[in-house]
Amino acid sequence: MTAGAGMDPAVVLLILAAAAMHAIWNAFLKVGGDRLMTIAGVIAVGALFAPALIAQGGPLAPEAWPFLALSAAIHTVYFLLLLGAYRFGDLSVAYQIARGSAPILVALGAMLFAGETPSPTELAGVVVVSAGIVSLALGHRLADGWRALAYPLATGVAIAAYTVSDGLGVRLAGSTPAFIGWLFVWSALPIAAIALIRRGREAPAFLRTRWRPTLFGGVLAFSAYGLVIWALTLGAMAQVSALRETSVVIGALIGTRLLGEASARRRVWSAAAVAAGVVILNLPV
Numbered sequence: 001m002t003a004g005a006g007m008d009p010a011v012v013l014l015i016l017a018a019a020a021m022h023a024i025w026n027a028f029l030k031v032g033g034d035r036l037m038t039i040a041g042v043i044a045v046g047a048l049f050a051p052a053l054i055a056q057g058g059p060l061a062p063e064a065w066p067f068l069a070l071s072a073a074i075h076t077v078y079f080l081l082l083l084g085a086y087r088f089g090d091l092s093v094a095y096q097i098a099r100g101s102a103p104i105l106v107a108l109g110a111m112l113f114a115g116e117t118p119s120p121t122e123l124a125g126v127v128v129v130s131a132g133i134v135s136l137a138l139g140h141r142l143a144d145g146w147r148a149l150a151y152p153l154a155t156g157v158a159i160a161a162y163t164v165s166d167g168l169g170v171r172l173a174g175s176t177p178a179f180i181g182w183l184f185v186w187s188a189l190p191i192a193a194i195a196l197i198r199r200g201r202e203a204p205a206f207l208r209t210r211w212r213p214t215l216f217g218g219v220l221a222f223s224a225y226g227l228v229i230w231a232l233t234l235g236a237m238a239q240v241s242a243l244r245e246t247s248v249v250i251g252a253l254i255g256t257r258l259l260g261e262a263s264a265r266r267r268v269w270s271a272a273a274v275a276a277g278v279v280i281l282n283l284p285v
Contacts, residue, residue: 008234015231015240019247021224023095025217026082027254030091035083037206038214040188040195043079045218046225047188050181053226057178064179067169071162072186078158079191085151092255094152096248100133101156102163103245107238109164116236125281129242132273135266163241167232180229184222242281246274 025042032038060068085094107126110116118126166183173179196203207214231240249271255261 011231011234012243014227015243016246018224018227018231019244020250021220022244023247023250023254025220025224026095026251027091027259028213028217028220029082030086031259032213032217033210034199034202034206035086036195037199037203038210038217039079039083040191041207041210041214042217042221043184043188044192045215046184046222048218049222050184053177053181054185057175057181059175060178060182061172061174064169064173067165067172068179068182068186071165071169071183072190074158074162074165075183075187076190076194078155078162080194081151081155081158084147085155088151089148090255090261091259092252092261093148094155095251095255096133097149097152098155098159099245099248099251100130101153102159103130103133103238103242105157105160106163106241109160110167110237113164114168114237116238118236118238122236122239122281125277125279126238126242127277128280129245129274129277132270132277133245133248135270135273160241163232164237166229167237167240170229170232176230176233180226183229184225239281243278246278249274 029035029038029042082098085098088094089097103126107116107118107123111118170176170179199206228240228244231244252271
């Protein structure tokens with residue numbers, strides 16, 4: 001797809017479905033008790049589904065393997081930063097800052113490394129979506145000081161980095177299912193090793209008592225990111241990223257309505273800005 005062309009409505013709906021699934025499993029991570037074991041278990045579930053995709057997709061093109069390794073490394077950093085973000089901030093603040101800072105960074109990365117030049121309309125849409133998302137968090141007191149801001153912002157940088165790496169890699173892979181499968185395997189191994197080393201004998205007990213919610217979260221995470229990787233083969237990275245980040249509206253609703261976090265009228269306007277940005281992003285030019 002070239003910049004300037006609107007995405008197929010079916011693709012848009014699938015990305016929005018992925019956004020909803022991502023917000024739900026992040027809420028699960030926020031309230032999951034032992035967050036390190038939770039995120040390791042969730043990602044490991046995705047790795048269990050991966051062999052079927054690898055078998056279906058066949059071998060990857062050699063050019064894709066460096067991007068796969070880079071994406072797996074960035075994902076490990078992302079997981080650790082996300083744990084820090086949820087340690088020091090509410091879901092309705094940390095999630096919005098992390099996801100909201102990513103689309104403009106993705107657009108910049110796509111321009112620098114993939115040669116994608118967004119049209120003025122697309123660029124305006126990315127800016128409006130990002131502004132609306134970030135504004136969801138601006139009205140809230142950062143109770144834990146700089147860490148409540150630094151961790152989510154660093155998480156946003158990691159999100160942008162792995163999105164660009166994934167987008168470049170899957171386009172070279174020759175097989176989207178195989179790339180998704182290998183990515184889940186390679187992403188799961190480092191975080192699982194870290195969890196097992198840090199938790200030791202506590203790990204089996206956690207899995208015995210929490211396997212059902214972990215399985216549910218893993219299915220959501222696997223489905224959400226698999227859909228996004230597939231969408232990266234059909235749409236410009238900046239468009240896919242911006243649509244994907246509408247998950248913060250759902251995250252804000254979960255945080256304020258279900259988890260009892262602070263709410264503000266600002267969020268209504270922020271959600272409206274996000275919706276307007278999505279419309280602008282997909283206007284034909």
